[in-house]
Amino acid sequence: MSPLLDVRNLRVAFATDGGPVTAVHDVSFTVQPGEVLAIVGESGSGKSVSLLSVLGLVDRRRTVVEGQATFRGEPILNLSERVLRRIRGREIALISQDPMTALTPVHRIGDQIAEQIRAHERVSRQAARDRAVSLLRDVNIPMPERAVDRYPHELSGGMRQRAVIAMALSCNPALLVADEPTTALDTTVQAQVLDMLRRLSAQHDSSVVLITHDMGVVAEMATRVAVMYAGRIVETGTVAELFDDPWHPYTWGLLDSIPPLTGARPRRLPSIAGMPPPPGRTEPGCPFAPRCRAAMPVCYLPPPEQVAGGHRALCVLDAPARAALRPPRVAA
Amino acid sequence: MTATPLIEARALTREFVLRRSWLPGSGQVLRAVDRVDLAVHKGETLGLVGESGSGKSTLGRCLTRLIETTDGSVVFDGQDVTRLRARGLRPFRRSVQMIFQDPSSSLNPRRRVGDILSEPLAVHGIRPAREVPGRLRELMDLVGLPAAALDRFPHEFSGGQRQRIGIARALAMEPRLIVADEPVSALDVSVQAQVVNLFADLRERLSLTYLFIAHDLGVVRQVSTRVAIMYLGSVMETGETDTVFDSPAHPYTEALLSAIPVPVADPAARRRRILLKGEIPNAANPPKGCKFVTRCPYAQDVCRAQRPELRPLTDGRLVACHFPRAALFASGAVLA
Secondary structure: OOOOEEEEEEEEEEEEOOEEEEEEEEEEEEEOOOOEEEEEOOOOOOHHHHHHHHOOOOOOOOEEEEEEEEEOOEEOOOOOHHHHHHHEOOOEEEEOOOHHHOOOOOOOHHHHHHHHHHHHOOOOHHHHHHHHHHHHHHOOOOOHHHHOOOOHHHOOHHHHHHHHHHHHHOOOOOEEEEEOOOOOOOHHHHHHHHHHHHHHHHHOOOEEEEEEOOHHHHHHHOOEEEEEEOOEEEEEEEHHHHHHOOOOHHHHHHHHOOOOOOOOOOOOOOOOOOOOOOOOOOOOOOOOHHHOOOOOHHHHOOOOEEEEOOEEEEOOOOHHHHHHHOOOOOOO | OOOOOOEEEEEEEEEEEOOOOOOOOOOOEEEEEEEEEEEEOOOOEEEEEOOOOOOHHHHHHHHOOOOOOOEEEEEEOOEEOOOOOHHHHHHHHHHEEEEOOOHHHHOOOOOOHHHHHHHHHHHOOOOOHHHHHHHHHHHHHHOOOOHHHHHOOHHHOOHHHHHHHHHHHHHHOOOOEEEEEOOOOOOOHHHHHHHHHHHHHHHHHHOOEEEEEEOOHHHHHHHOOEEEEEEOOEEEEEEEHHHHHHOOOOHHHHHHHHOOOOOOOOHHHOOOOOOOOOOOOOOOOOOOOOOOOOOOOOOOHHHHHOOOOOEEOOOOOEEOOOOOOOHHHHOOOOOO
């Protein structure tokens, strides 16, 4: 099966007052049809920039994007704005953390969804409006016939995010890029929105790239995961591989530092010492080495890749070394 | 728990009048905190949990006297401080310190860390001038920052370090109670764990008492000895942390816990998800009867007619529900 989205050796650099700063280093990933790929990382890890630069949504005057990216086998990197516009919205839709980046406050919700539909398809005003109503119903907005005539400020945050999802799905996109879609929502509302996102992306047969910092959201939504740190994918694998047998010490740290909701409460949470390196770091070695509890002198050289099937980690630790450092957890 | 609580809310109510304008809904009275009774005892950490609009932050601000209380009272160490003014309030101001979510907006960007920390020492005359430099270094050490940090400006620090500075500023007053409002929610997980540990260490070293306000239940479980769950201005359930998390009695607590995405690959290892209907109702127009009734999967007629009061179960916790979930109820063990 050929991948829907295939990104290879992506490098993104921004021009800053202090010279160019590389935010994404040699990132490669694929998105298969129908799968949910989660890209997880902390702020500044490059997870959003990787995707936004592939979609041409970065400031071209200040950004250098290098590498290859194909969508349905066609190159999409550095395409003209005109060509990209035909793909974005129709074939690839974006949901961002703040729904107000996608909604204008001065038009009614229904008109905004209808406009999106009519920008990509030749349908009548009435047909577009009817579709907007049915999309709002699909995302569980109560009384969709009335909600279409509401302005964004008349809806709650959760309802706005639903409206944005409705808009994103309006043209049956093959790929949905969701950048922290539920981070601004309350827990009970997040559960509703994630549930709906999972149901609708399956129904529309859309692949999803889910960008998040929340390992819980990853476990519930994704089929595969890529963990980013300091602009690199440091580990990638299926959800089961990553959660049951993580390879990279950074992934260990991410998983271990989440306070558990059940079982014994540790007196102290295992935490990762220090903080992520500043962007623009140029040392060749593993970017996590200064914080890594397993660091050794060789880590200051470029790390090798450990590979077993689809499970990969950018780390010098091989299976025996890992087992010695982090014994596999006994299932609770 | 017969000792005098360190701080106590007694039937505390805070109302806001929505700004009068031509917009519908203006001039309405929004009761953000609705006759809340809540006590924090010496040495404990009370985790105050709720979603947006639950009134948890407003309650925290009333308790610290950052905003006025509409009705009811704040009692600190046995003394009613609700109506105290200026000079009378000073000892309270010193004893109760607050830590905010966004450390960068609560630290003056033009002043060096050392100046930020020494000002309250001078204002309250806590230390003679000659002891101040030593005290500042001690504070840096307590929060895990190098003494060199004193000569730098807030913007030179990362989010986690800035929150440490915010904590140091609170500690400078040698407070008895720290009210922390979402102190780690702006931080990345790996840094969040460091700050959560710092809170625990400081409580032990300085025998502090915390009111820890947060929406993240995992963090609250980690730091709290007791928890209170708020919804639309009311406490729905309060009790020992393990009791509440292991067997939630209020349907809202149960749904809230079930809604948290769990970082495990095996779906069988998760709680049964209870998807609530709808969203949190408008606080200016809460449902009649139980405030949770519009979203409660177990609502009965009585829930729509009559608002349940907080009442004790045999395990010591309090629940505001006609039909609490915990097995205790099934065994007829409810006291009321």
